[in-house]
Amino acid sequence: MIYLDNHATTQCDPLAAEKMLPWFCEFFANPHSSHTAGQVAAEGIERAIASIASNLNIAADKIVITSGATESNQLAIRGALTHPRQKRRHLVSVASEHPAVLDVLKDLERDGFQVTLVPVIPQGNSDRSTRPDAGIVDMDRLSEAITDDTALVSVMWANNESGAINPMEEISELCLQRDCLLHCDATQAVGRLPVDLQSVKIDLLSATAHKFYGPKGTGFLVIGGSEKRVRLRPQLVGGGQQGGLRSGTMNPAGIIGMSTALSQATENLEDDSTRIRNLRDRLWQRLDSEIDGLILNGSSLNGDLRLSGNLNLQLPDVEGQAWVSATADILFSSGSACSGHDAAPSHVLTALGLQESQARRSVRFGVGRFNSSEQIESAAEQLIASYHQLKKLSA
Ligand SMILES: Cc1ncc(COP(=O)(O)O)c(C=O)c1O
Incomplete structure (x- = not known):
């Protein structure tokens, strides 16, 4: 095959798989337990998150661990729009986003929010010379779509089908000027393209480990990559882990595998x-x-x-x-x-x-x-x- x-x-990076192994049978304690074994697990997670943060050039406390990009997108978009202090009711996104974004938007529309989907640059239909920028978000239409009521713009960094890479710097500038939050589904970009969150300011950025040679079922959301204030309503409540933003026992093996995979991908x-x-x-x-x-x-x-x-x-x-x-x-x-x-x-x-x-x-x-x-x-x-x-x- x-x-x-x-x-x-x-495929999982063999080094990432190897680094995960001790966290199943040897260091298996709950990272939220206060005893020494729990602390060992918590410290393992802390080191892994610090390494992820350094690879993205962002502070470690801006990272929330999730089960993958589907959950990260949910927490970012639904979380921002349904926060009790959110007054705005409008979102802007792009027609070619992944269902993990589009279906959240449809769901929010059912709850009374307004959504505008912006087109991408189309390709020529009849011959083989496609436009060099086909599939990239139409920036004029994106700018026109933003209103004073726009709470959030959600644009993916790179598309999972066409491979199109959007101009995230330009989009970030636009959202700064127009004072709305920017969410980016960076699932296909992290580990494949340079992602430096000091040079591109993105309020909310989603990723999932299995797209960059890490394990499945583990991802993260970066929250607060620009100076704008970001308030999110948690989507999973329970034990109050991760500052109450995402309850649930954290998965040391998965997070350590994800961090190793990202280091390997960034290095190479x-x-x-x-x-x-x-x-x-x-x-x-x-x-x-x-x-x-x-x-x-x-x-x-x-x-x-x-x-x-x-x-x-x-x-x-x-x-x-x-x-x-x-x-x-x-x-x-x-x-x-x-x-x-x-x-x-x-x-x-x-x-x-x-x-x-x-x-x-x-x-x-x-x-x-x-x-x-x-x-x-x-x-x-x-x-x-x-x-x-x-x-x-x-x-
Ligand atoms: C662009 C994009 N966003 C989100 C996802 C969902 O990722 P996950 O299934 O790991 O939650 C995918 C997976 O195919 C993707 O390609």
Whole structure:
């Protein structure tokens, strides 16, 4: 099997897995217990959070540990809008956000809040020369959407399907000028792109460990990355852990695994991203040279508007899911993994301007750190062979 689905999840870094092990059977105490064993666990967590904070260039007390980006997004968005002192009722976000943001917004709309979804730059429809910035949020429309009643703007750093990288610095400036909170779902960016929270001021930033070679079920929310005051209503109440913002016994193994994975990813970020980009470009070259009419969805492969491992492709005449099923040894996706059970075409691709039929003929590859060039050559061969077979069958 060749795993090319690194936007859905990543293999756990072996060092992260190793560092987690002692925290299951040896140092298993509850980190919130006051006895010495509890203190050992609490100190392990404290060191791990300090390391995460230093990798993001932010103070450790601004980090709240969660179960992942879904929970972080919930705490950030619902938490900010439903705080008793929140007077504003309007939110702004983008059509291509992950369901972990869009569904929170829908839920808030049902509760009487107003939501404006801003479009992304569409790609050309008929030929293969897509716009170099396709998939990036339309900044003019974003600016127009913000009103005096806007409490929060939520924009993802990088998209999990198109790989589009949004101009977070510019968006941060805009939210500072217009005096509204900025939430960023940075799930696909943390560990893949430089994230320095001193140079980009973001009030609320969500991430999840399993996208940067850490364990599943562990993530964090950074709260208060700018001078703006952030008040959140907790979404999980109970034991009052983490200053009452997120109750529940903390998970030392998960947090230590996440911290190790982030350190590894940060340390190797430049080398990894160059190597991954080269592998991704090679995959594209091979497929493009053997499949007539193949279209690259989203922003340009050159430049810095697309994640280095991302390839989103539109086939001329074969359904994406058929290609995925027919190439069983290559693991890739016909949409985002989170909406994979959903028969509807990807909302990210339709937001890019694709027709439903074009979206259904699209697939996503996510090249990652553990892929080799041999794997890419072998994957390309298998993909090309299965495509031509499918085409013959459908003729
Ligand atoms: C952009 C984005 N946000 C949020 C999530 C949800 O992350 P988790 O399932 O770890 O909560 C994902 C996962 O696919 C994602 O890609």
